[in-house]
Amino acid sequence: MNKRKLNRLFELVRSEPAPVPREDFAADVLRAVHREPPVTAPEALAISDQLIRLFPRLVFAAALVIVLCVAVDFGLTAAGVPGLGDGLAQISAQWLLTPDEFRL
Amino acid sequence: MNSNETVSDDAELLERIRNGATDDFAEIVRRHQSRVFAILHRYERDAHKVEDLAQETFVKAWRALEQFDGRAPFEHWLSRVATRVALDHLRREKRRQNEIRLPELGDDALDWLRSDDEKNELDARSAAELLDLAMRELSPLDRVVITMQEIEGCSVKEICAATGASGVAVRVRALRARGKLRRVLEKLMKDENE
Numbered sequence: 001m002n003k004r005k006l007n008r009l010f011e012l013v014r015s016e017p018a019p020v021p022r023e024d025f026a027a028d029v030l031r032a033v034h035r036e037p038p039v040t041a042p043e044a045l046a047i048s049d050q051l052i053r054l055f056p057r058l059v060f061a062a063a064l065v066i067v068l069c070v071a072v073d074f075g076l077t078a079a080g081v082p083g084l085g086d087g088l089a090q091i092s093a094q095w096l097l098t099p100d101e102f103r104l
Numbered sequence: 105m106n107s108n109e110t111v112s113d114d115a116e117l118l119e120r121i122r123n124g125a126t127d128d129f130a131e132i133v134r135r136h137q138s139r140v141f142a143i144l145h146r147y148e149r150d151a152h153k154v155e156d157l158a159q160e161t162f163v164k165a166w167r168a169l170e171q172f173d174g175r176a177p178f179e180h181w182l183s184r185v186a187t188r189v190a191l192d193h194l195r196r197e198k199r200r201q202n203e204i205r206l207p208e209l210g211d212d213a214l215d216w217l218r219s220d221d222e223k224n225e226l227d228a229r230s231a232a233e234l235l236d237l238a239m240r241e242l243s244p245l246d247r248v249v250i251t252m253q254e255i256e257g258c259s260v261k262e263i264c265a266a267t268g269a270s271g272v273a274v275r276v277r278a279l280r281a282r283g284k285l286r287r288v289l290e291k292l293m294k295d296e297n298e
Contacts, residue, residue, distance in 0.1 A: 003286075006286055006289070009235055013228065016232045019155075021137040025133070025159075029130070030126075034126065
């Protein structure tokens with residue numbers, strides 16, 4: 001099967017007529033369409049709309065993070081370990097806010 | 105007078121359909137049914153199945169009508185819907201290929217395959233049956249790519265739009281499909297000779 005013969009086969013197939021639709025084909029399609037729900041425009045959502053939709057979830061996630069941090073802080077304090085706040089203050093005092101200590 | 109007769113433009117007709125004139129969709133079907141049947145006939149030889157697939161195409165087009173933005177002609181958009189319906193159909197058929205009895209190749213097609221004489225001609229129907237038989241060996245996507253390129257004369261860009269494949273993938277698939285088709289046809293020739 002050479003290239004020319006394959007091309008000839010494609011050419012022959014191109015010339016084959018397609019089946020002709022029945023007279024009432026469009027009416028059949030319309031009946032099927034009538035059984036479908038009505039066409040409605042897709043809801044276009046702006047970024048602000050999407051944020052409003054997400055708002056309850058965002059609020060919930062933020063509240064959860066705050067509650068967790070407070071609970072951990074209380075837990076550490078109760079266990080005698082310095083709380084998160086104390087730990088952070090200590091670190092900043094030792095390393096971050098005292099550049100003089102790095103001078104030789 | 106039918107109100108549709110006054111509407112010459114697809115866009116205008118589609119606007120009326122969107123505004124609630126559902127029955128005008130029949131006019132859209134009448135305008136484009138021949139094209140849809142022609143596309144689907146490339147992938148399915150059974151006329152009844154072609155009709156079912158054409159109906160599926162128009163119903164899917166109806167469901168997705170709001171997605172048609174009018175940037176390209178409606179006919180192009182509908183052709184893409186028909187091609188995707190055909191691709192889904194080929195994938196379903198491929199899955200149950202073992203259950204399908206393959207049609208036997210006619211003597212005319214066999215003679216034509218064996219002959220080196222250019223004057224030995226084959227009628228379009230036999231040629232289509234022969235090609236259909238060989239195409240069954242291709243993957244559904246390869247079949248769609250080679251059919252769109254070689255039979256429908258579509259550009260690579262159009263094939264990409266219809267199949268969702270990249271330009272490189274389309275070119276590779278077309279090349280591979282041609283090679284495989286040649287091998288399958290050679291094998292058919294040898295098998296029938298034995």
